[in-house]
Amino acid sequence: MSTTEEKRATRRKLEALSGLLLAMFCSMLSMTVVGSSMPIIVDDLGGTQTQYTWVITMTLLTTAISTPIWGKLADLVNRKVLMLVALVIFVLASAGAGASQTAEMLIFFRALQGIGGGGLQSLSQVLMADILSPRERGRYMGLFAGVMSIGLVGGPLLGGVLTDSVGWHWNFYVGIPLGVAAFIVLTKTLKIRQARPAKIRIDYIGIVLLSVAAGFLLVWISNVQSYGWISWETLYMVGISVVATTAFIIVEMRVAEPLIPMNLFRNRTFTLAVLASISIGVSMFGTSVYLAQYMQVSRGFGPTEAGLMTIPMAVGMMGSSVVIGQLVSRTGKWKRYVVLGGALMIAGTSLLSTLQYDTPLWMAGVFMFLLGAGTGMTMQNLVLVVQNASDPREIGVASSGVNFFRSVGGTTGVAVMGSVLAASMTQRLEDRAADVRSAMTELGPQGAEIADKLSGGSLPPTRDLPEPIAVIIEQVSAVAISHAFLVGVPLAVLSLIAICFLPNRELNQKNTQEQLTTSAANGAVEQTASDEDAWSNADREHPGLSEARDVALASTGAIRLPAHSKKEKDDDDG
Structure with missing residues (x-):
């Protein structure tokens, strides 16, 4: 590859990565931006202390639960399309959260925002693997960690400034232009070819069981200080989580495409x-x-x-x-x-x-x-x-x-x-x-x-x-x-x-798509070698089989017989 082509390839990678970084920042910001503004938000909506907790907990809950679901879907369907769907969900949920008139409405849209955010977090790293080899990836993983740290620390600061200046609604509206920008950038710059399986199987039972197991666990964890470590609420929620987890493991060991x-x-x-x-x-x-x-x-x-x-x-x-x-x-x-x-x-x-x-x-x-x-x-x-x-x-x-x-x-x-x-x-x-x-x-x-x-x-x-x-x-x-x-x-x-x-395994120098292509090619070579071995064994056992096979293949146009072989066949026919 010439120097000019290398520069173009690097520029294309950076353009796509900028969209992924924007998507990751959207997700991290949505989790932290309301931290310093929650007392004002809940008071303005006439919410209770319980609803105060749920506004924060619901986002963490749906983000955690949806993360492995998005990850599994990324192995089954087109990842670029999934990322764009996650961005649409995130933007619509951000608009709904900003326009909320009741605490219940805000909790609902925060849950939806968490589902979109889980997709942004999970798919950003998967798509990075499609673009970069593990050896290259280390350089840019640092940028992702930097974006996460800025979101964690800068979110509450930004939320406080927006609440004091233009109102708490902008804690949520601020994610809309960022999400739209990420959508536009990724639509134009992200180009991946992903082979789809012949048949897509979704592990719906696994999704339900994981949601129940993680959901009850995280809700209990978020409220354990009010429930108490030894209480009927603890016994009830932890018990359901343990049963659902056990059932999830059993199901995952048996289904064709486990979550x-x-x-x-x-x-x-x-x-x-x-x-x-x-x-x-x-x-x-x-x-x-x-x-x-x-x-x-x-x-x-x-x-x-x-x-x-x-x-x-x-x-x-x-x-x-x-x-x-x-x-x-x-x-x-x-x-x-x-x-x-x-x-x-x-x-x-x-x-x-x-x-x-x-x-x-x-x-x-x-x-x-x-x-x-x-x-x-x-x-x-x-x-x-x-x-x-x-x-x-x-x-x-x-x-x-x-x-x-x-x-x-x-x-x-x-x-x-x-x-x-x-x-x-x-x-x-x-x-x-x-x-x-x-x-x-x-x-x-x-x-x-x-x-x-x-x-x-x-x-x-x-x-x-x-x-x-x-x-x-x-x-x-x-x-x-x-x-x-x-x-x-x-x-x-x-x-x-x-x-x-x-x-301490050496880092691969091929990205995911290149690894899949190489794996497919190696599989084809192995299959061809296996077929040739099978024909060789058959030829040794039945000496006339090889000539009959070649004549049959020649009649379909798959191969061309040497001139002397064709003449010999004509003489025999005559």
Whole structure:
């Protein structure tokens, strides 16, 4: 290929990747943009605290459940068409959410938005595999991780600015032009040829069972602090989830086209990457949630300031993912960087568990940077090594499987960390009951109101509290939040162990479509060789069969007999 052709090919790849990056950003932004605006949104719609929770939970729920479904469909039907369908769903849902007049209407469109967002997340990585080889992919995986980190940190900031300036409706409308732009770019630039199976079989039973299993689990996790770990709600929801999961596994082992093929778990790379991704999910979602709470409750910052304070984590994630991605593409070596990332995750989570109300902000920033750098080195590279080790016919379901377990792990981690925080906070307040009563007495009626909030498990921002009680809340909440961060330490250790045992397989230099073409060609060659062997064996057993076969084929025009053979045949006929 000439230099000019190489430049054109690279430009076409970058144009298509820009559309995929836009799609990924849409999905991440939709999950985080409402974080700082939810109190105003729910109040304006006349919603309840339960509906407040469901507006956030429903998006996470439908995103997680739909991810493996989109991934499986990507292995069965045209991926470009699927991506465009996901974008249409996302844009329509964003418009509906922005126009919502009731909390119920908003919850419905947020659920629909999650379905579209799950497709955008899953299909972006699958389509990247169609465009780039694993060796090339490392360079651009860093951009995807960077987009994800910007969405995680920048979403709440953007949401707050839009709510204060043009209204909360634009938290949802902002995704519409981005989605439309991604649709136009991908329609024009994404060109893939994908062989379709002779018969498409959809595992409808598997879809229903997975939805029930994951749905009940995630709903329980999201509400476990109000239900309690030991309660009839817990028994009911966890029981249904376990039964549905068991049934799902049985069904997947028997159907022709399983939603999540159980043979994937025989692939050591896939299984170990799933274990490592669960810890990464906790690091991504758990720390982002509770770092914001630490900044607002333990340090007295407002929502916008708290968001700005978490920038070091985003910088670490984006910077490390981009730099390491370039190194992986240049050298073809990935194991050393992923192991280093796992070690940095242990360091970051361990150091965050030492945070106090008076920890210097620069030091907290260093802790966040280390955790972000570790997450950036591991997150997308785990997807890369799974794609590299998977059958190209299962690239969609393998990629989405890692993302699915990361989402479920992250949601579970947030719930567990929240329970640890609540229990620790209650214990610390009891230990300082005398100081709390004294401060409440000094404040009079206002003190009683604050006491009601604390007894209900709420942690009000300390900048809104009078100084006597604010100091106590800052001190005890910092200790409680640091205890919550301890949950991530053993998970980070588990992640590093799993990473160390990952097979150090060389990165393939062909993209998915090229691998499928090569596989098909090799299959045809093997079939031809097998046919020739069969004819040779038959010729040895029946010497006259070869000549009869050639004459028969010549009569159809499939082959041409030599002139002397044809003459001999005519003489025989005469």
